[in-house]
Amino acid sequence: MKRTPLILALLLSGALFGQKLVVLGTLQDAGSPQLLCEKECCKHPKANDYVACLGVADSTRALLFDATPDIVPQLTELLARSRTDRYSVFLTHAHIGHYTGLMHFGREAANTKKVPVYAMDRMMKFLAKNGPWNQLVQLQNIELKSLQDGVPCTLDNGIKVEPVLVPHRDEFSETVGFYIKGPNKTVLYIPDIDKWTAWEKNILAIVPTVDYAFIDGTFFADGEIPRPMAEVPHPFISESIELLSHLPIAERNKVYFIHLNHSNPARNKDFEGRAAAEELGYHFAEFGMEFDL
DSSP, rough: OHHHHHHHHHHHTTTTTOOOOEEEEOTTTOSSTTTTTTTTGSSSOOOOOOOEEEEEOSSSSSEEEEEOHHHHHHHHHHHHHHOSSSSEEOOOOSSSHHHHHHHHHTTTTTOOEEEEEOOOOOHHHHHHHSHHHHHHHHHHHHEEEETTTOEEOOOOSSSSSEEEEOOOOSSSOOOEEEEEEEESSSEESOOOOSSOOOOOOOOSHHHOSSSSEEEEEEETTTTTTOGGGGOOOOHHHHHHHHTTTTTHHHHTTTTEEBBBBBTTTGGGGGGGHHHHHHHHHHOOOTOOOEEEO
């Protein structure tokens, strides 16, 4: 029996195209260069330096985690890797780096038709009741889909996405991270959280249950920006390193810091603090990284 035609047909149909997690951005909401920043950190723009975002590349349906201000190159990249024009969006919360890219679905731009946008209750109400976002709903550019804390959502591509509430500055919506569960691997994505100690869950117990953990790395240490850092609470990378030091290196190897502020010295690969973290087993997310799911 000749199997070559069957295998070729499967390849052409995308049936053998593996699902992959893709890093589509690594920066804090305001990106880099940041408006009005004249410091050294913003003097040399880098290619593909986008706001924090993950994607799942899949030939059935691509998944985009957060609609950032850089959604145009990010979604373009994801769809090119996915071999499909079908996609859904999952939102973590209502801060500018995580949902404002939705504007590109409107009639002034792509004028999309019923793009599935998954969000928690307050986030859905924020979009449905406030302009200009409610116009996207009214014109059916997007179709809001409800998420519930701790309840997995199974997509038509077999991927399961489970939101988990985290403490953050919830002025307009709640904030969630996501478990992204493929056929073989599970990813934890928490780009924003106030402090690990403010969370009712234990990150030390969670990391061993996943295969990859993309976590808030906004600031490296206290004093990084010229204002009280308590106004914008995040776990410093230095704090996370100390907390997670109790884990064996095999577990620390799962950790990827993401959502780095423009001021974060760890954006520089030559920064000694980054090198020290990498020696301890930690990683820093970079655009284009792929992980089998």
